[in-house]
Amino acid sequence: MFDALTxxxxxxxxxxxxxxxxxxxxxxxxxxxxxxxxxxxxVALPVVKAFIAKVKEEAVGERVxxxxxxxxxxxxxxxxxxxxxxxxxxxxxxLSLNQGPPAVIMMAGLQGSGxxxxxxxxxxxLRTRQRKKVLVASLDVRRPAAMEQLAVLxxxxxxxxxPIIAGQLPAEIARRAITAGRLGGYDVVFLDTAGRTSIxxxxxxxxxxxxxxANPVETLLVADSLTGQDAVETARRFHERLPLTGIVLTxxxxxxxxxxxxxxxxxxGLPIKFLGIGEKIDGLDAFDASRIAGRILGQGDxxxxxxxxxxxxxxxxxxxxAAKMAKGKFDLDDLATQLRQIQAMGGLGGVMGMLPGAQAAxxxxxxxxxxxxxxxxxxxxxxxxxxxxxxxPDVLNASRRKRIAAGAGVDVSEVNKVLKMHxxxxxxxxxxxxxxxxxxxxxxxxMFGGKMPPMDPAALQRLGQKAAGTGQGLPGLPGQxxxQGLPGLxxxxxxxxxxGLPGLPxxxx
Numbered sequence: 001m002f003d004a005l006t007x008x009x010x011x012x013x014x015x016x017x018x019x020x021x022x023x024x025x026x027x028x029x030x031x032x033x034x035x036x037x038x039x040x041x042x043v044a045l046p047v048v049k050a051f052i053a054k055v056k057e058e059a060v061g062e063r064v065x066x067x068x069x070x071x072x073x074x075x076x077x078x079x080x081x082x083x084x085x086x087x088x089x090x091x092x093x094x095l096s097l098n099q100g101p102p103a104v105i106m107m108a109g110l111q112g113s114g115x116x117x118x119x120x121x122x123x124x125x126l127r128t129r130q131r132k133k134v135l136v137a138s139l140d141v142r143r144p145a146a147m148e149q150l151a152v153l154x155x156x157x158x159x160x161x162x163p164i165i166a167g168q169l170p171a172e173i174a175r176r177a178i179t180a181g182r183l184g185g186y187d188v189v190f191l192d193t194a195g196r197t198s199i200x201x202x203x204x205x206x207x208x209x210x211x212x213x214a215n216p217v218e219t220l221l222v223a224d225s226l227t228g229q230d231a232v233e234t235a236r237r238f239h240e241r242l243p244l245t246g247i248v249l250t251x252x253x254x255x256x257x258x259x260x261x262x263x264x265x266x267x268x269g270l271p272i273k274f275l276g277i278g279e280k281i282d283g284l285d286a287f288d289a290s291r292i293a294g295r296i297l298g299q300g301d302x303x304x305x306x307x308x309x310x311x312x313x314x315x316x317x318x319x320x321x322a323a324k325m326a327k328g329k330f331d332l333d334d335l336a337t338q339l340r341q342i343q344a345m346g347g348l349g350g351v352m353g354m355l356p357g358a359q360a361a362x363x364x365x366x367x368x369x370x371x372x373x374x375x376x377x378x379x380x381x382x383x384x385x386x387x388x389x390x391x392x393p394d395v396l397n398a399s400r401r402k403r404i405a406a407g408a409g410v411d412v413s414e415v416n417k418v419l420k421m422h423x424x425x426x427x428x429x430x431x432x433x434x435x436x437x438x439x440x441x442x443x444x445x446x447m448f449g450g451k452m453p454p455m456d457p458a459a460l461q462r463l464g465q466k467a468a469g470t471g472q473g474l475p476g477l478p479g480q481x482x483x484q485g486l487p488g489l490x491x492x493x494x495x496x497x498x499x500g501l502p503g504l505p506x507x508x509x
Contacts, residue, residue: 006296008037013078013297017071027059027074034078042228042259047085047266055081079293085266086289093246093271094286095126099217102135102181102189106214108207108238109222111195114250116146118222118276119192120153121284122248127159132187137162137177139170139210140194150192156281160186170194174210191216199234204241211242218245220273223260225249231260235268244268249287250276261292330429332390335422336382339375380408381418393419 012033016022031052038048058077083089097103105122107115119136126132136154138161140146147164154161162177174191181189191214196203211219221238223231231249238244247264252275265272277283321334382390384407389396396404396419405412 005037005041008040009034009078009297012037013071013075016074017069022070022074024060028056030074031056031059038259038262041262044229044232044259044263044267047263050266051081051085054084075297079297082262082293082296083289085262086292087265087271087287089290091290092286092288093273095122095218095273096245097130097132097188097217102178102186103218104178104181104189104191104214104216105218105220106191106193106207106211106216107220107222108193108242108244109195110199110224110234111143111197113195113222113224114276115195115222116140116150116192117153117279117281118220118248118250118274118284119150119190120157120159120281121276122274123154123159123188123190124157124281125284126188127157133185134159134188134190135162135177135181135184135186136160136190136192137173137180138164138192139173140192141168141170141173142194146192146194153281160184170206171209171213174213178214199237204238207238208241219243220246220248221270222248222250222276223264224251225260225275226251228259229263232263232267235264235270239268239270244270246271246273248272248274248276252285253277253283325429328430330422330426332382332385332393332418332422335418335425336379336390339379339382342375343372377408377410377414378418378421381405381410381415384408393422 012030016026016030034055035048035052038051039045043051055078058081059074087093095105107119109115116138123134123136126134134157136150136159138147138150151161151164162173162180165173165176168176170193177189177191180186191210193207193210194203219242221235221242221244223234225231227234235244235247247268247270249261249264249272252261261272261275264270272287275285275287277285321337324330324334381404384404385396389400389404396415401412401415401419405415408415
């Protein structure tokens with residue numbers, strides 16, 4: 001979402017942190033670059049002015065200039081200002097469900113912003129994470145098949161949808177949904193209101209009437225992050241007419257600028273509660289200002305990566321893999337399992353965006369040098385092997401490799417790359433089996449061309465436990481290259497974890 005902004009800011013701060021001493025002129029020059037970067041990211045001008053003024057007040061002075069590492073001091077000041085602009089460091093703002101059941105959540109926004117899909121995503125989140133009984137109801141009587149769309153998505157989310165009665169008006173449907181929610185013992189009722197291609201008086205009057213009838217505990221504005229400043233103006237105008245309690249930004253994976261997110265909180269004062277990612281029913285992330293600020297400054301978001309991994313991994317598979325890895329064993333079936341888990345986590349692009357210092361990887365994906373098709377090819381290669389060959393790769397002589405390449409529709413060189421990747425990962429797992437996390441860390445040669453700083457195994461364990469509430473850690477990310485990759489974030493006794501990124505053609509040669 002913030003790729004362009006991240007790239008610009010990373011360049012600015014690389015210049016600062018590369019110097020042993022800074023002058024006031026150096027800091028002011030860097031802040032001018034930051035200002036340009038924010039404006040190019042489509043951040044509202046008043047927000048940019050306030051942001052730069054706040055940073056400048058802290059960054060220009062004897063305390064920073066005379067600091068031991070002044071460049072890092074400036075980066076920290078910018079990070080703190082970003083966190084404050086995005087909503088503060090108190091963590092994600094969850095849905096408020098303190099109203100007696102059923103708690104009514106009203107979804108508002110323009111047509112095409114993703115209200116219906118977001119309604120289903122939130123319903124799934126409440127059902128799976130909070131064990132809530134959820135009912136969804138479409139009040140959109142204008143858009144063709146809008147009600148049917150929500151009913152289909154509700155089935156996918158395994159929640160109930162209000163039966164469709166032709167000819168009813170939105171206000172009547174809202175009353176029926178609330179009654180059904182009360183009689184059916186539902187914890188939460190979602191009201192998916194109608195939108196327009198632009199704000200008009202009829203839509204706002206209808207939305208205000210539904211809010212009066214339903215008295216929702218949450219009124220969420222769903223806005224498309226690709227619309228930039230238009231989304232900010234939409235939020236402001238909706239907030240003037242409706243008691244909005246929060247914002248959900250959709251298509252967050254497609255916005256290369258991110259100005260809407262940086263502007264909305266400052267302009268409206270409303271918290272951004274969730275980010276919608278893709279069209280899949282589970283593509284929804286809680287909005288955490290601290291983590292987002294870290295991503296913008298190129299520091300990654302490993303905690304979110306751990307959480308996504310824990311959600312996507314199958315517990316029984318993780319336990320089997322952990323037991324094998326504890327014994328130092330890792331075959332090609334295990335590699336295929338880890339590759340599939342990358343796909344379940346949103347593919348290489350989704351994973352890359354959360355890793356610190358992964359700009360080289362992102363550029364490789366953008367250039368087409370590597371893509372999610374790479375993972376699919378690698379899985380196809382492994383599937384073209386016999387059970388014996390997957391268990392004992394050492395039997396793969398030249399003729400067998402030719403047969404496998406023909407079966408997978410690739411060159412023999414691709415088969416060789418997969419086997420080389422597996423060998424590197426198997427060596428690391430073997431080291432883990434012999435010496436635990438200490439042995440693995442000694443075996444690793446670094447990540448992304450050696451740019452990632454050394455990581456304390458105990459800190460990795462704490463990170464995995466904090467995010468997942470278990471000792472299991474990251475289950476997947478197979479081998480960027482020889483002796484490279486992100487080690488498992490599990491405990492020494494239960495080392496279920498990522499052992500690298502699959503076959504990416506960058507880093508050290």
